[in-house]
Amino acid sequence: MTTKHGSGEAAETLEELRSRLPDGAVVTDPVKTEAYRRDRAEDPDAGVPLAVVRPTCTEEVQEAVRFARATGTPIVPRGAGTSLSGGSTAQDGCLVLSLERMREITVDPVTRTVVAQPGALNGEVKEAAAAHGLWYPPDPASYTFCSIGGNIATNAGGLCCVKYGVTTDYVLGMTVVLADGRSVALGGPRLKDVAGLPLTKLFVGSEGTLGIITDVTLRLVPAQRAPQTLVATFPTLASATDAVLAITRTMRPSMLEFMDGPTLNAVEDETRMGLDRDAAAMLIVQSDESPDQAAAEVAEITRRCEAAGATEVFSTDDPEEGEAFVAARRLAIPAVEKKGTILLEDVGVPIPALGALVEGIAAISGRREVVVAVMAHAGDGNTHPLVVFDPADPGQRERAHLAYGEIMDLAVSLGGTITGEHGVGRLKEPWLAGYLGEDVMDLNRMVKAAFDPTGILNPGVMFAQPPRAHAR
Amino acid sequence: MTTKHGSGEAAETLEELRSRLPDGAVVTDPVKTEAYRRDRAEDPDAGVPLAVVRPTCTEEVQEAVRFARATGTPIVPRGAGTSLSGGSTAQDGCLVLSLERMREITVDPVTRTVVAQPGALNGEVKEAAAAHGLWYPPDPASYTFCSIGGNIATNAGGLCCVKYGVTTDYVLGMTVVLADGRSVALGGPRLKDVAGLPLTKLFVGSEGTLGIITDVTLRLVPAQRAPQTLVATFPTLASATDAVLAITRTMRPSMLEFMDGPTLNAVEDETRMGLDRDAAAMLIVQSDESPDQAAAEVAEITRRCEAAGATEVFSTDDPEEGEAFVAARRLAIPAVEKKGTILLEDVGVPIPALGALVEGIAAISGRREVVVAVMAHAGDGNTHPLVVFDPADPGQRERAHLAYGEIMDLAVSLGGTITGEHGVGRLKEPWLAGYLGEDVMDLNRMVKAAFDPTGILNPGVMFAQPPRAHAR
Known part of the structure; x- marks a missing residue:
């Protein structure tokens, strides 16, 4: 195997990294790495990674992060690659840190908690809990194929949130590898713990920009x-x-x-x-x-x-x-996807504005002459308008992108958010500062800079990527 | 009124602050400020403040923070002064920022949210919600006299948490005055919002060390x-x-x-x-x-x-x-307080360790020959051992303090925490680094330094106070 996408110096160090990890942990064969370039956002501008690293434990994640730190290599963490906002889209010359081999799940039925590694699927966590008569509520429509690590990274929602809350409400603790390669344990299987700043909660929804989560302790509830x-x-x-x-x-x-x-x-x-x-x-x-x-x-x-x-x-x-009706609802995104290429929205508003939002979206659809199919976790005010277009029709494509931006503007004008549960990723980074305002964006940048001073952790996600030479 | 506790220079500036705030907002009369020196932790070493500032709105809080920033004056925020961990104990030469006059409560029954100012009492928020058939669950035993701002500062718990979770689970947004005097709005009345880092959650439980919360948006649920x-x-x-x-x-x-x-x-x-x-x-x-x-x-x-x-x-x-039995439980702390001076513990353990904890506490009680009365939110593994001693008996006082430390050590040895819901405050600051470990304590310090680089926000709480000249 050669590391043809890296510079000579980085390639040497990559060999050193390879020597410190088990066989097969560092993948550089472009045929194999191709599958790790894109997530469900299907970014046509996805980069070409230097390598894909597939660790099996926290220590191997630390090795990868130390390599990245030493060489200034961006790290793009990846669970099951189901990000709808480009949260795990590869960057040129990056390490894709795929957590697919870290899938252990350990249920403690007495404490009513589960410790899961980030590559475990949401549905696998649910199944492991169910074997003990317990339930892990958060249920993105993709729960059978999305990873729990990705769920934590985005503070994922789902259909049950209207009564049972979102992912962060179930996260009690985690192990995180920091940008300098240290591993720290935050929180743990204690249902109440206010000792120190609530750093566990800061990581839930941080989209891989502050550290790499290598296991997570989740609260379970009795079976529904x-x-x-x-x-x-x-x-x-x-x-x-x-x-x-x-x-x-x-x-x-x-x-x-x-x-x-x-x-x-x-x-x-x-x-x-x-x-x-x-x-x-x-x-x-x-x-x-x-x-x-x-x-x-x-x-x-x-x-x-x-x-x-x-x-x-x-x-x-x-x-x-x-369940047949619920399955129909879960099928909605794939069903609409068959109608054309889609731009998937995730805007949310305070519930009283839901009517103005869906009527406004219908108006945008009419004005831009593109189909917009709207499904919503209505009880949370969180909608998924899908803008459908024929990719072969440049005019329609342009109108679809205009409609996509207009829907976000509409939601924000109604007191809503640009993303309710999918995350900012790379797709919505350009809209984030406008939504948050400069002062709050400054605070976000300040926290990012404190945790990741050299900007190696998932660059481009939430925070504009600093200009850098492309290795491509 | 004179500002006899300040230096000449600070006193001058305090007059400027006084001139920018409404009449009566800046209190320096030592007879009046005496009531603001201590909280329920009754710290005998509480300091003497330069002044007590009683703002009525966010802008007035900003004025106070700008004064503090410009003069290097510590700010000790204070809700109802019910901290059990010394979270609002005055420091020599500080501004006590009392939020007692910021008590507005606005319920939005359609969105099922409430916006409350920090000085509003928890019980008042509950009452306002109940008027609309709604419920704000978090219920510290002190809910009739503790402030919602203090609840947010400590991520307060209570009796309902075993089913309904803790304060952070209900916080959707807030306005915060930062250490540099800027005011920012985080989150809002959106049930799902993942745009940007979850800074709202970072402030819940930050004990006034990162900023001053001037209003909070809380989620309500249908009446119980x-x-x-x-x-x-x-x-x-x-x-x-x-x-x-x-x-x-x-x-x-x-x-x-x-x-x-x-x-x-x-x-x-x-x-x-x-x-x-x-x-x-x-x-x-x-x-x-x-x-x-x-x-x-x-x-x-x-x-x-x-x-x-x-x-x-x-x-x-x-x-x-x-309710008679629940009232008896709520009466437990005051009832035990009548037996002597108490040291109030707040240790929590994973639920399976609850038996070892309460039996270990009984053993410590026997060995140290002091009464320890234990009440617990048992379903959360969160206990309140009250070490009772006769303050007139120096030997007993010393044994009580030894028992207090041993109980924390025991909890930590069982995988537990030094504080489940009361906060670290000044009382448990000496134990925090030992509990968290140096790496996590470093992370806490890093976040503190980012938000409060000059250390004016509630110094001594969670983080050891840097040595400074006493103005006393």
Whole structure:
């Protein structure tokens, strides 16, 4: 194997790194490294890495970071490569630090915690917990193929957040390799611990810019009860978002998802499950209270949906029947992806602004003459508008990118955020300072500089990459 | 009024500060400032402040911080002065920044959030939420007289945490005045927002060492259902902690509190409510599920307590009857305080170590010949051992202090923390580096230095105070 993408000097040192790691840990064959260049953001400008390093333990991560520090090589950490914001897109001359071989999961059922290595999949953590009658709630739609390390890096959300919160609410501790190669243990299996600054929480959502997480201690809760499910269709966007507000202001369902007409139709094209193609929007709501209480909640939600103008409301206490609708919701992104190339948005607003957001998005869609399919974790005000375009049509591509930016501007003008759960990554870095304002962006840069003074950790993510010579 | 505790130069500038603030905002009369020197830690070495500043808005806080920055004056922020760890103990020559006049509370029932100024009491926030059928869960035992700002500063816990989590889980955003006098808005009323580093979370539990919080946006949840209550007494400490483990490994009660024999007896002395004076320990457990489900949970918890060896188990679905027991638990600290001077501990351990902790504390109590009354948020593994001593007996005082340190050492040796919810403050600063280890302590110092390079923000809290000339 040769290290043809590195400079002579770096290549020498890379050989030294190779000698300190197990066989196969350092991959430089371009045929093999190709698979590590892009994540689900599919950045056409993804760089060519110097090497892919696949450590099996914290000490090997430390070796890689020390190499990077000594040679000024950027490190791009990578879990399962499912970032939707370019958080693990390779940079020219970087080390891709793939954590795919660090997948151990150890459940402690008495403490009701799990220690997981970052390469373990979210779904594997859920399964390990379930074997003890326990539950790890955070559930990105990609939970069967996204890594827990990536979930921590982005403070990932999902469908359950409306009742059960986001990833950070479950993180009790972690081991982190710092930019200088030291490894530190933060927090631990203590349900309350306020000794020192809350550095554990600072790392949740730091997108690999402050350190490399090599294991994480997560809180588990008792297994979820079988939920009851309600599906309601609406003749207008406003009637659907009115129903959302009517529900959330006094109730706390365990799921409250939204799909608009274009999304419904894309899903129906895939599933032929009989969804109402004429509906402007559909809500999928679940209650996981005890059976009597769940039935009462579903009845109350039915009344509120009908009062808001629902065309049809269907409910079931059969978990499998309910799961079919949830599976349809999880299928929404892949279903829309079949309609063209997509730009995936992740904007969120305070819940009362949800109606203005989805109606404004429909207006942008009309004005820019591109399809925008909107699905949302409606109970959190977190939406995923998918801007669909034909990549072969340059005019449409340009209008799609304009619409993408306009949707972010709209969300921010409504008091919302440019990203609710996918992260800033490289894709939204250009919008971050505008959203946060210069003073808060300064604070972010100050913390970044303290933890990573030479800027080797995931450069370009959240923080504009300093200009550097391309090794390509 | 004169500023007799300041140097001539500082006094001049203090007059300038006075001129920029409303009448009565700067207090220098030593009779009046005396009340601001100590918090509930009752530090006999509390300093004499240069002045107490009582701002009414963010801009006035900024004025005070700019003065402090310009003159190198330490700032000690103070909410209701209920810190149990000396977090708001005055330092010689400092400004005490009392937030008692910033008490506005604004509930947004549609977004289900509240914006509160730091001087508002926790109980006032709860009341404001309740007026809209909503609930702010975190409930330190002092909730009727502790401030929400202090709760944020310490990431306060309470009795509900076993099911509903701690303060940080409810903090969505805040306004912070930084050490250089800038004011920044972090986060906001968005239930999911991952744009930028999670700086909001970094401030929750920062104990006034990184900035001054001038308002906070908190998430609310629907009102809690009336709970059902179970009280069980046990013949040994081990049988009680066995019951705790048997409950928490598969259940999630809404309260799970522990009192040992000395605590029970102190409470019974106050209440004459008929508590079993011979019991080694008592558990108070609540379920706030829907009535049928709560009844089933209470029945199951009864079985588990009996299986663990409970002497007597009593349960009630009458909320008022249940509240009498909870009130008894809340009374525990004041009741024990009547027995002598106390050193209040706040150690926490992973739940499986709870038995070893309470038995080890009993052994320390015996060896040091001082009463140690233990109450605990048992479901979180968070205990409050109260070391009781006669201040007139120097030997007993010394043994009490030895026991206090030994309890922390014991907790740490069991994988526990030196503080679960009260904070490090000035009282536990000497133990922090030993607990965290030098590398993590370094990280803490690095973050502190980035946010507060001149060390004016609550010096001595969490971080050893640099030696400085005493103005006293």
